[in-house]
Amino acid sequence: MSEELLKVSNISISFIQYGSGLKQNILDVISDLTLDISQGEIVAVLGSSGSGKSLLAHGILGILPSNANLSGTMHYRGEPLNQNLKEKLRGDEIALIPQSVKFLDPLMKISEQAIGDCTEEEKEEKKAIQREVFEKYGLSKEVDDMYPFQLSGGMARRVLVSTALLSNPKLVIADEPTPGLDERSIKETLNHLRQMANDNVGVLLITHDINAALEVADKIAIFYAGYVIEIANSSDFTGDGEKLIHPYTKALYHALPQNDFKLTEGHQPLHDELLKYCPYFERCEHPTDICHETIPKLIDIGDKKIRCNRANEFKTGEF
Amino acid sequence: MNYKSLGKFLSYKLIRLVLLLVAVSLISFLLIDLSPIDPVKSYIGEVSVSPEQVAKLEAFWGVNEPITTKLINWLGNLLHGDFGTSLIYRVPVIDVISERFFASLTLMFSSWLISGVLGFVFGVLAGMHKGTWIDKAVKVYCYILLAAPTFWIALILLMVFSVDLGWFPTGLGVPVGKLAENVTFFEWLDRLILPAITLSLLGVAQIAMYTRDKLVNVLSDDYILFAKARGENGWNLIKRHGIRNIILPALTLQFLSFNELFGGAVLVEQVFSYPGIGQAAVAAGLRSDVPLLLAIVLFSTLFVFCGNAIADALYNFVDPRIKEGESSE
Numbered sequence: 102m103s104e105e106l107l108k109v110s111n112i113s114i115s116f117i118q119y120g121s122g123l124k125q126n127i128l129d130v131i132s133d134l135t136l137d138i139s140q141g142e143i144v145a146v147l148g149s150s151g152s153g154k155s156l157l158a159h160g161i162l163g164i165l166p167s168n169a170n171l172s173g174t175m176h177y178r179g180e181p182l183n184q185n186l187k188e189k190l191r192g193d194e195i196a197l198i199p200q201s202v203k204f205l206d207p208l209m210k211i212s213e214q215a216i217g218d219c220t221e222e223e224k225e226e227k228k229a230i231q232r233e234v235f236e237k238y239g240l241s242k243e244v245d246d247m248y249p250f251q252l253s254g255g256m257a258r259r260v261l262v263s264t265a266l267l268s269n270p271k272l273v274i275a276d277e278p279t280p281g282l283d284e285r286s287i288k289e290t291l292n293h294l295r296q297m298a299n300d301n302v303g304v305l306l307i308t309h310d311i312n313a314a315l316e317v318a319d320k321i322a323i324f325y326a327g328y329v330i331e332i333a334n335s336s337d338f339t340g341d342g343e344k345l346i347h348p349y350t351k352a353l354y355h356a357l358p359q360n361d362f363k364l365t366e367g368h369q370p371l372h373d374e375l376l377k378y379c380p381y382f383e384r385c386e387h388p389t390d391i392c393h394e395t396i397p398k399l400i401d402i403g404d405k406k407i408r409c410n411r412a413n414e415f416k417t418g419e420f
Numbered sequence: 421m422n423y424k425s426l427g428k429f430l431s432y433k434l435i436r437l438v439l440l441l442v443a444v445s446l447i448s449f450l451l452i453d454l455s456p457i458d459p460v461k462s463y464i465g466e467v468s469v470s471p472e473q474v475a476k477l478e479a480f481w482g483v484n485e486p487i488t489t490k491l492i493n494w495l496g497n498l499l500h501g502d503f504g505t506s507l508i509y510r511v512p513v514i515d516v517i518s519e520r521f522f523a524s525l526t527l528m529f530s531s532w533l534i535s536g537v538l539g540f541v542f543g544v545l546a547g548m549h550k551g552t553w554i555d556k557a558v559k560v561y562c563y564i565l566l567a568a569p570t571f572w573i574a575l576i577l578l579m580v581f582s583v584d585l586g587w588f589p590t591g592l593g594v595p596v597g598k599l600a601e602n603v604t605f606f607e608w609l610d611r612l613i614l615p616a617i618t619l620s621l622l623g624v625a626q627i628a629m630y631t632r633d634k635l636v637n638v639l640s641d642d643y644i645l646f647a648k649a650r651g652e653n654g655w656n657l658i659k660r661h662g663i664r665n666i667i668l669p670a671l672t673l674q675f676l677s678f679n680e681l682f683g684g685a686v687l688v689e690q691v692f693s694y695p696g697i698g699q700a701a702v703a704a705g706l707r708s709d710v711p712l713l714l715a716i717v718l719f720s721t722l723f724v725f726c727g728n729a730i731a732d733a734l735y736n737f738v739d740p741r742i743k744e745g746e747s748s749e
Contacts, residue, residue: 164648192651204646206661207741218652218660248740264650 103140104178106272106303107161110135112173114156114165130156132327132376134173135399135406136320138272138303143294145306145314145335148324149369150280154307155200158274161305162197163187177272192217196270200277202257205249212245215264231267238263238293255286262293273297274305279313291317311357323350326370326380329399332406346407349381379410387411429736433729440725441718448717449494453487457708494714504711508703513715516700521719524689524696528681531616535623536674542624543631543670548658550636558628565625570684574618574691581614588614615692619684623677630673634666641665672734678727682720 114131130153138144148154159165161175163184175182177190191197205214215235216227235244238259244252252260258278265273275294279287287310294304294317308314314321315335322332330347337344342354352365367384370376379385379392391410399408460477478484497504503513546558565573581587589611638644639662647661686698693699697716704712736742 159645162649164645188651188653191649197646197649199642199646199649201642204642206643206647206664208664208739209661217650218656250741 103142103301105137105139106178107182107305108137108176109157109161110174110176112157112160112171112175114153114160115170116168117170129327129376131160133396133399134329136322136329136332138305140271140303141298141301142320143298143304143306143318145308145318145321146324146329147308147311147314147321150277150309152309152324152369153327154309154324155276158197158276158305158307161187161274162191162195164191193268194270195272195274196265196268198261198265198273198275198278201281202249202252202254202261204261205257207249209248210245211247211249211252211260214249215260215267217267227267234263234266235260254282255289258282258286258290259293262290266297270302272303272305274307276307277309278306279308279310287313311353323347323353325349326376328380328396328408329406330381330408332399334405337405346402346405346412347381347409348385348387352384379408381409426737429733433732437722437725437729441721444721445495445498445714445718446491448714449491450487452710452714453490457710461708503715506704506712507709508707508712509709513711516712517697517715517719520695520697520700523694524685524698527612527615527619527689527694527696528685530612531619531623532674532677532681534616534620536627536671538620539624539627540631540667540670542628544635544658544663544666546628546632547635547639548662550632550639555632558632562625562629565621566629570618570622570687571691573621574615574688577614577618578691611692611694615688615694618688618692619681622684623674623681626677626680627670627674631666631670634669635662638662638665668734668739672731675727675731675734679724682723 112131112134113129116128116130118126118128120126134157136144136146146154146157156165156169160169160171161182165171177186177195180186182190187195205211212228212231212235215231216224219227232242232245240256240259240263244256244260249257261278273294278290278294282290291313294306298304298319306314306318315338318335320332321335321338322329324330331345331350333345333350338354342351342360345351345354352363355361355363356365365384370380370383376396378394379388379397382388382392385392389410395410397408397410397412399406400412402412460474464474464477494504501514503517505511506513506516509516542558542561546555549555582589635658639658644657644661647657652660682698685696686701688694689696689698690702697720700712701716701720703709704716
């Protein structure tokens, strides 16, 4: 079994928001999130856009805004991942592939940016590595001296991917790498992620694109109203969805155009509706009294994790 | 640098300048003609003269000729480089201008430089430490200075540093009783410091506030977040990504502030009796020195235009997003 890289346990990220007057609201964006990533594994966190998934990436890298509140524990290769360790690892063993070209300094040449902040002595060596990695991703020498605005969409994507790989990271966090790209570029990007995993890098893919997640990920964590409600294997998304356990995951699967294209009524609870019970209660087809009383815990079922009071019943296919 | 587009830019600016100067001279000439200024009266001053002599003077200067003739005469002379003779200094206008403009340029340039550098530094410090006491101190300083009138600040400084403390002379460009040619560098510098500081104080406030806001904005941009995610931090992060992205807009603002600089100089020179172009402008206006006033209007137009043109050029030829974008067309 390959080594476990990152273990995130019961992470919650919240913000304090000032309402009218002196009223303070606590905004829970991510609640009680648990997941782990091993070497050579791609784990997708799948949630709707604007649901705060990116904050998970920022939390792991230690770049949350100062008004954010992070609780829970994280471990990196068995070591507690505190702010000090985060600062040491980011840009080195842990690398981020950002969403878009907007994450590049508009006034800095690509090569200088990719190399990053370093001393004059290191520069030459790093420049050589940068050229080598860029070459591997089909980025010609001219790209080095370009500015971000001169890159085409596909080029920008390859620049971001290869920039992340310059430091030879063990863990790569890809934050929404596919939106706004054409079919071919999406395929290419996903191939890059697969390639990284084949090179024994752990990949955390944060996305709202279920097709991308299904295509490339080994495990998929389904994000609903700030909660992870199921961590399934991507091989479970098959047939009639009978291997999926949580009713939301099933509904999601059936909503896909290539399946039944079936819509489930209702919407996700918003962040400011403080939940006291199962986040899926209102839309669930099989709620019980207990579901309206407590928020279910994320429990292990086999090699999967489910957040549902009736997980065992669902699992045995009683419904 | 792309010489072809630079040439195009410069010739375009030159045409604009000529049009602007023509428009400004026409309008100011018309305004002065409509105003109750009487050049003959101001020439005569307190001396008592007979009505015949007045009539002779009026005929000599063409006071009663139609405005078109006057305008054509004046413009014709301008084209030969003849700005006329100053009525109050009794020397060719161009001599007054060159002497006064030099004195003013030293004053304006030194305060422009001081305010630019200090303002930028303050702005960066405040922006970097947003919300801390440094930020608050810079903001309070800026608000007070932006709210206070220039001449009032000039008077306060004059009272404190020249009158009470006696560190600097109270005014004038050279010590009393000394010929301008005999003034030493330090005597000259001594008289420059206080006016220059006064003029800088105001410029500092504007550029500091602008730099601070710009830096705060830049620091909340995605690329700063990504740079942090890649392990950059502290002063190096600010230097590599923050300053890089705010220096050009800040420089542009500083060049665009030439008009305020000039306006401030008029007031400051008045308070410190500094023999610059601003003081000459006030004197020419108060004492109906028409040729001098018109020449000052034209030269200050040229001065402000240069500032704006430099600001434009910075954007067109330094910012890679515009520079490279144009040359790749």
